[in-house]
Amino acid sequence: MTHAKPLPSHAQAVVIGGGVIGCSILYHLAKLGWADVVLLERSELTSGSTWHAAANIHGLHDSTNISRLQHYTMQLYKELEAETGQSCGVFQPGSLYLAQTQARVHQLRLQEAKARRYGMNFHEISRNEAERLHPLVNFDGVQCIMFEPDGGNVDPSGVTNAYAVGARQRGAEIHRFTPVTGTEAQPDGTWIVRTKRGDIRTPWVINAAGLWAREVAAMAGLTLPLIPTEHQYFVTETIADVAALGRRLPSVADRDGEYYLRQEGQGLLVGAYERDMRFWAEDGTPLGFGHELFADDLDRIEDNILRAIDRVPAVGEAGIKRVINGPMIWSPDSSALMGPVPEMRGYFCCCGIIPGFSQSGGLGKLAAEWIVEGEPSLDLFGWDMARFGHWAGKDFTRARVADQYANRFKIHFPGEERTAGRPARTRPAYAMQQEMGAVFGLNYGWEHPLYFDAATPDSAGFTRQPWFDTVGREARMLRDHAGIIDISNFAKYRVTGAGAEAWLNAVFANRMPTRVGRSCLTPLIGKRGGVAGDFTVTRLGEQDFWVIGSGMAERYHTRFFHDVPLPDGTRFDSLTDSTCGFNVAGPRARDLLARLTNTDLSNADFPFFRSQRITVAGVDCVALRVSFTGDLGWELHCAATDQVALYTALLDAGREFGAGPVGSRALMSLRVEKGYGSWGRDYSPEYWPQESGLDGLICDNKDFLNKGAWLAIRDTPAREQMVMLEIDVTNADAQGGEPVFLPDGTPLGQVSSGAYGYGVQKSLAIAYVNAGRRPDDGQVQVAILGQPHGARILDRAPFDPDGLRLRDRQLADIPL
DSSP states (O other): OOOOOOOOSBSSSSEEESSHHHHHHHHHHHTTTHHHHHHHSSSSSTTTTTTOOOOEEOEEEHHHHHHHHHHHHHHHHHHHHHHHHHOOBBBBBEEEEEOSSHHHHHHHHHHHHHHHHTTTOOOOOOOHHHHHHOOOOOOOOOEEEETTTTTOOOHHHHHHHHHHHHHHHHEEEEESOOOOEEEEEEEEEEEEEEEEEEEEEOOOEOOOGGHHHHHHHTTOOOOOOOEEEEEEEEEEEEOHHHHHHSSSOEEEEEEEGTTEEEEETEEEEEEEOOOSSOOOTTTOTTOOOSSOOOOOOOOGGGGHHHHHHOOOOOHHHHHHHEEEEEEEEEOSSSSEEEEEOTSSSSEEEEEEEESSHHHHHHHHHHHHHHHHHHHHHSOOGGGOOOOOOOOOOOHHHHHHHHHHHHTSSSSTTTTOOOOOOSSSSTTHHHHHHHHTEEEEEEETEEEEEEEOTTTTTOOOSSSOTHHHHHHHHHHHHHHOOOOEEOOOTSSEEEETTTTTTHHHHHHHHSSOOOOOEEEEEEEETTTTTTTEEEEEEEETTEEEEEEOOOTHHHHHHHHHHHSOOTTEEEEEOOOOTTEEEEEETTTTHHHHHHTOOSSSOOOTTTTTBBEEEEETTEEEEEEEEOOOTTSSSEEEEEEEEGHHHHHHHHHHHHGGGGEEEEHHHHHHHHHHHTTTOOBBBTTTTOOHHHHHGGGGGTTSSSTTTTHHHHHHHHHOSSEEEEEEEOOOOOSSOOOOOOEOOTTTTTTEEEEEEEEEEETTTEEEEEEEEETOOTTTTTEEEEEETEEEEEEEESOOSOOOOOOOHHTTTTTTOOOO
16 A cells, blocks of 8 residues: 555644544544644544444434534534535435333423424424325324434445545545554653554544554553444335335334334335344454454344334335444443543543444534643533543443443433443442342442332332332431431542642632631632532641542543642542541431540531541541531541441431431432532533532632633623522422423523422422523423423522521521
């Protein structure tokens, strides 16, 4: 193979992988002004998974931000054709979405409400209209039909080459048949990308290698939780009824039937994610693989095909023209692994993408923003590779991918907990909690109790579930007496040494406590001035600080901590693995703890938001008088080796006071009725501190990470405002993502989290609403189950708005 152009010796970024994702990232980097960028492809563009993809495009997704990303992608293709002159092979006859179950109806109607919120074209149609659009479909048994006029499919090679042409037109270089043989980190933070044709020095390596992402990552000493599977679809011979129509048929998304179907030529294309799935190349993708396919194995998808034939009888009457059985590579939750590697400088991943042609444009745009501007414009934590840690090993990945593939079209309900691959990580009290009837969820690999009632198995849905009453009993127990919550999954750090205070002040926006035993709440500011995290920092000694943050975001926050060098003589240690904790909260919390400690817990000696090192039942603890429940309470943090002893003592002492174990679902209810925000739900880099109510925790008269970004937006009026909502609903509660409208149907905002408030007996939500459109009377509508429900914006949190219970002030006189 001869190469007309030599490799450059330097580049602003090197993209590895010439599939649709790599080419999209290259194009968007160039579009943001980085012309000195290079893409290296081991073979021909589209090799691997891109060339054989069914290439369907759709805009709607359960995640609002992914819907926005996919909507951008769909709109981009025709713009790309006009810009480059390269056809993307865009067919947009629309897509029909069918619901055969009530749960699917709820899902589609919620997506329709989100579409109205963001001005996307997706709406319910009648059976008569659906039959006119697609006369080959038998709609018997279908409860709801949605139509997306912009749905359809594209040509995989056309799209990939359009990105490539657009990138080249803006100055980027593409070098085919140039396999990368090494990526080596340099002392100055740059990388050398090695090939047989020469080396390129660059500050950014971008792994978009698709099927070979694991092999490319290994060159840098990185292991990615990815594994490939086989995937089949087939195309029929010409069908006379299709050929006679004279127009293109809309695609059919019959996810309850577990197949997908669209027109291809004058026939139909049918694909399936079968239960009897097959892994491929588990130990590594062959380097010589390119445009090959696997042997046909249609028997494996026979059940799916039969359901497709029941819905579209013409499928069963036509011969099969060709079968495509090719590989695709998956992450443990079937979402992209995206973002800078937290432990490395200048290494970016964008791998494990399944619906690549629905997402390629949005992924490329947001990846380019992240690299060029330091942060994407949308909150993508659900796709951030930092959501997985070292605990997501091969066994976990294999089990999760098998579950994701086999249940590809199953509804992913909010808060759903799947058991595949678990447990991955457990605490010492895990077995004890099992014996107590705990039902567990997963948080950054850790098992943690959701609630305590083994007789009520976990379930997920849009409506209230069987565990609703169990969670209510736990929440009311804590409000009436006391509760013991395992908070071991919080992220915990210790910063010590001569420069500890200075370093913490340089990282966080608030000023660190200056007196031993004092604590502060502080935001972490993102690159665009938004809320990248919220933390509690406690001064345990003169140069000894305890930092508590979001457990699921521990690896994510590593990037920010690395942005500020530690001073000499200063240590930063993660204590999350070695430390456990419990929150003892409720009106009898002090009485309970007094049975186990000689420490004076009175308001005078242990005020609210103070800390001490104390001994509880013979266990050394760091005790903070604070509680995410909004009630009187203490957090107790101890060595993991002492967890069982401390838990046993707390539970034994609690019986006298009507106290017992409380799970995380009750904690969700308790913190929502108190109006406490949670990072990853209510706090996000998309929202500014003045929108989240955290601007009062920012100390402007000192330097801190990304202060310039904060100052740039500090005096800008809030675009949206975080509010509390009370919703008129009896069979379901907001869970996050539900759109909020004015009574006349005008879009107003969106719920960030919600729950039933058992302490106040109200269905509640925390939401962001347009600051300039907030109605004077507070009357709004929330799309619960996709249908409008009356709601009111509350002026104050419904539970203890003055914080009197937290401070234990005149407790007996405070109404619930």
